Amino acid sequence: MQQKSILSGVRVLSIEQVHVLPWGTAFLADLGAEVIRVESVEHMNDRAMGPFADGKAGEAWWNEGGTFAYWNRNKESLCLEVAHPLGKEAFLKLVKRCDVVCDNFRPGTMRRLGLDHESLARVNPAIITLSCTAYGHTGPWRAAGARARTVDAASGLTYLTGYEGGPSIRASSNYMDHNSGNNVAFALLLALYNKQKTGKGLRIDLSMQETGVQSIAPAILEAQDGYIRPRLGTAHLWKAPHGVFPCQGQDRWIAITVSSDQEWQRLRKAMGEPAWSMDARYGTVTGRWNHRHDLDKLLSEWTAPQDSKALMHHLQRCGVTAAAVYTAADLVADPHLNERSYFEAFDNKNAPAAGPRKLAGRPFRMSNYQISLRQVPALGEHNRKLLQELAGLTDGEIESLVEQGVLHTTPKPDEPRPQGGGGWGGGG
Amino acid sequence: MQGILSNVKVLELTHSLAGAFCAKLMGDQGANVIKIEPPGRGDGARHEPPFIGGAPHPERSTLFLAYNTNKRGVTLDVGTPSGKELFLRLVKETDVLVESHTPSSLEEMGLEFTALQEVNPRLVLTSITYFGQNGPYTDYHGDDLIAQALGGFLYAVTGLADRPPMGTALYQMEVTAARNAAIATMAALVQQGDTGEGQHIDVSTFEATVSVPGGLIQQYTYLGGVQRRGGGENSVMDGMHxxxxxxxxxxxxxxxxxxxxxxxxxxxxxxxxxxxxxxxxxxxxxxxxxxxxxxxxxxxxxxxxxxxxxxxxxxxxxxxxxxPVQVATSPHLQERGFLLELDHPEAGRLKYPGPAFLLDGENPSAGGRAAPTLGEHNLEVYCGQLGLSTHELSALAAAGVV
Known part of the structure; x- marks a missing residue:
């Protein structure tokens, strides 16, 4: 389908590492912006992360990782040392031709490099800048570093997460990278919308912690009223049954949630109206909740010999809210996701040995715009094109940058090849 | 409230948290959001505990209060002929409609995208459902736990290795679907600004869930590995509390x-x-x-x-x-101006989280409003905006339409 990209003509320079900012800018790349990932050979972690096809990091491993592909889809790569005076000079030439500059350094780093908003606005008065940090650019915690799970913790999400009656548990390893990355994309689109209407730039100071707090807003109101939600695992404050129940096979489960007496009656019918389900204690919302542990046990006995997927379909056809607890293998094989073409089998030309591999897609479809996975950039793949066409550098100037170690297309010679398949992108 | 989206009109016809949060994200940036609730009971979230002050009260549910700031609220039964007619008049004037019905129930009401597009060709229709607009599970029932189960989050992410699957607190998959919906809606508004055309956005909460665990899918498709929960349990320096x-x-x-x-x-x-x-x-x-x-x-x-x-x-x-008490009283967040105090006639004065980014150093949601009481803006919207007489409005109220 021939189509004009939504963000056609929008150009983004993003000095980005790890997860949160790459995830956010990838949305803009998907929408057709030219997103230039500015990389440094001093930080190969993102490219070393894997997973590598069949567990083998190849000769050009830095272009082959699956998680790198997922988080850097449709971008270009400029491997330029912006801390070097010549690198900075070239970067500023690019800034003149760009709409957005992003970074996820700690606050102060861009200023030290002479690349803070004020410096960039002198070069390009309509520039939009976005700095994505753990705690923002102001306030007593501004200098603190973070991992996604430390942000989960500082936001309050972790405290609220845990099995019923148990201690707080790490909510996830990198949910907050995605959650904040989603907020990055929203903020950047707002700024671009604003620029479309007014022609003006904007300085965006985005905090991962605040994104987390915003995501648990009801608990923040409750805290001011002296109430803290109990940890309930997969249980609910008033609904029962509400949780996961064992199924046939090793570590197989089904989630079932009942929100009303009507839904309870549907579940009873779906179970063939066993005698225990007639117990008056289970006849009302309050009764079911008060006796939920007994109820869960009885329901578990019914689910335990059944296949989780077949049971999901049976229950759903009976109007019961239920879902099998899926593994990654289940997801990739799922008929619904496949009918919706959710996964994209991507054949990365920069990782020919891997062949096509499926990656998760976007959870939205737009009727006037089709998102597709076009490319994942090799390290420095677009160095020459960008510096020539946008920054106006001559071949000689570009050669000089290469000779002085400011521009690269391969990691440093002593960069170790990652061992094994690589991690799954956990935040550590 | 002035903001980047001050000239954008958003209509919200949802019964999911994802829909409410998506519309709120727009309202936080100044969009003129009208939330439509069924007359009588109102949005289901109004009845979700806990409540400010403890006792059940439809104006004091924290879930409702938290996700409905910066909106005006009206009541309308869009299932009645006169309700539908009023709804279509609101659709005609809006830029965006956020809704969360299954495709079949929307079609039953005659409110499918093609019908709405006839009324307003510029309309951006953002549909947020658990399973999306097509596919074999389209009419399945969902909620946050169902999304976490089917989306791989329960099995792989939060719980402990030797315990059953367990998920995150407080509807994070609804939050994730809402953020994706807001991203797609903003993209559609940018395109609307270029071409004058609207479009239909199909957001699936199930798919939004699959998109969040960092490496779940590629760990499987690159290595054949099935990621499973647990791992940080005995890690004193890297995960334990x-x-x-x-x-x-x-x-x-x-x-x-x-x-x-x-x-x-x-x-x-x-x-x-x-x-x-x-x-x-x-x-x-x-x-x-x-x-x-x-x-x-x-x-x-x-x-x-x-x-x-x-x-x-x-x-x-x-x-x-x-x-959450430490968060609500955090000196850091205080200095950032992140929490904004809002007055509500029933819930009182409370501090609410902001958008989590400062624009040119300012919290863009400053000067906003607390969640609407049920039907608070009926007069303002139906009489002030659509030009109904107060007599007509009373008649609609008596008929249970508003």
């Missing part, structure tokens, strides 16, 4: 230049953790109980805010496991 005087903390080995144990030994004043049996992650996990006692004893002498300040000053990276 340790007690402080007034709370909990989780440590990391970041910021130590590869000399994690040296840096932490010095910071805690505990040279015993320099023992070779704690040198790397593998040996630390094997000997975790010993390490736990050593580190825990020292951390127990710190209070949270002092620990954060001193650890940060030495370049160490930690995360305070803050409870």
């Amino acid at each position: 340790l007690k402080t005087l007034d709370g909990e903390v989780t440590l990391t080995t970041a910021g130590t230049g590869g000399r994690a144990m040296e840096a932490w030994a010095e910071f805690l004043g505990e040279p015993a953790i320099l023992d070779p049996k704690f040198t790397d992650r593998r040996t630390r996990t094997r000997n975790w109980k010993e390490l736990y006692d050593l580190v825990q004893n020292k951390l127990a002498q710190w209070n949270n805010l002092d620990l954060m300040r001193e650890a940060t000053a030495r370049g160490l990276v930690i995360g305070l496991v803050q409870d």
Whole structure:
């Protein structure tokens, strides 16, 4: 389908590492912006992360990782040392031709490099800048570093997460990278919308912690009223049954949630109206909740010999809210996701040995715009094109940058090849 | 409230948290949001505990209050002929409609995209459903736990290895679907600004869930590995929660230049953790109980805010496991101007989280409004905006349409 990209003509320079900012800018790349990932050979972690096809990091491993592909889809790569005076000079030439500059350094780093908003606005008065940090650019915690799970913790999400009656548990390893990355994309689109209407730039100071707090807003109101939600695992404050129940096979489960007496009656019918389900204690919302542990046990006995997927379909056809607890293998094989073409089998030309591999897609479809996975950039793949066409550098100037170690297309010679398949992108 | 989206009109016809939060994200940036609720009971979220003050009250549910700021509210039964007619008049004037019905129920009401597009060709229709607009599960029932189950989150992410699957608190998959919906809606508004055309956006909460665990899918498609929950349990330096005087903390080995144990030994004043049996992650996990006692004893002498300040000053990276009271009273967030005080006639004065980014140094939601009471803006919208007489409005109210 021939189509004009939504963000056609929008150009983004993003000095980005790890997860949160790459995830956010990838949305803009998907929408057709030219997103230039500015990389440094001093930080190969993102490219070393894997997973590598069949567990083998190849000769050009830095272009082959699956998680790198997922988080850097449709971008270009400029491997330029912006801390070097010549690198900075070239970067500023690019800034003149760009709409957005992003970074996820700690606050102060861009200023030290002479690349803070004020410096960039002198070069390009309509520039939009976005700095994505753990705690923002102001306030007593501004200098603190973070991992996604430390942000989960500082936001309050972790405290609220845990099995019923148990201690707080790490909510996830990198949910907050995605959650904040989603907020990055929203903020950047707002700024671009604003620029479309007014022609003006904007300085965006985005905090991962605040994104987390915003995501648990009801608990923040409750805290001011002296109430803290109990940890309930997969249980609910008033609904029962509400949780996961064992199924046939090793570590197989089904989630079932009942929100009303009507839904309870549907579940009873779906179970063939066993005698225990007639117990008056289970006849009302309050009764079911008060006796939920007994109820869960009885329901578990019914689910335990059944296949989780077949049971999901049976229950759903009976109007019961239920879902099998899926593994990654289940997801990739799922008929619904496949009918919706959710996964994209991507054949990365920069990782020919891997062949096509499926990656998760976007959870939205737009009727006037089709998102597709076009490319994942090799390290420095677009160095020459960008510096020539946008920054106006001559071949000689570009050669000089290469000779002085400011521009690269391969990691440093002593960069170790990652061992094994690589991690799954956990935040550590 | 002035904001980037001050000229954008948003209509919300949802019964899911994702729909409410998506519309709120637009309202937080100044969009003129009208939330439509069924007459009588209103939005289901109004009846979700807990309630400010404890006792059930439809104007005091924290879930409703939190996700409906910066909107006006009207009641309307769009299932009645006169209700539908009023709804279509609102659709005609809006830029965006956020809705959360299954495709079949929307079609039953005659409100499918093609019908709405006839009324308003510029309309951006953002549909947020659990399973999307097509596919074999389209009419299945969903909620946040169902999304976490089917989306891979329960099996792979939060719980402990030797326990049943367990998920995150407070509807994070609804939040994730809402953020994706807001992204797609903003993209559609940018395109609408270029071409004048609207479009239909199909957001699936199930798919939004699959998109969040970092490497779930590629771990399988690249390695054949099926990621499973657990792993941080016995990791004193990388995942466990340790007690402080007034709370909990989780440590990391970041910021130590590869000399994690040296840096932490010095910071805690505990040279015993320099023992070779704690040198790397593998040996630390094997000997975790010993390490736990050593580190825990020292951390127990710190209070949270002092620990954060001193650890940060030495370049160490930690995360305070803050409870919501600590978050709501955080001096850091206070100085950031992140929490905004809003008055509500029933819930009183409370501090609400902002958009989590400052624009040119300012919180863009300052000067906003608390959640609407049920039907609060009926007069303003139906008479002021659509030009109904107060007599007509009373008749609609008597007929149960508003």
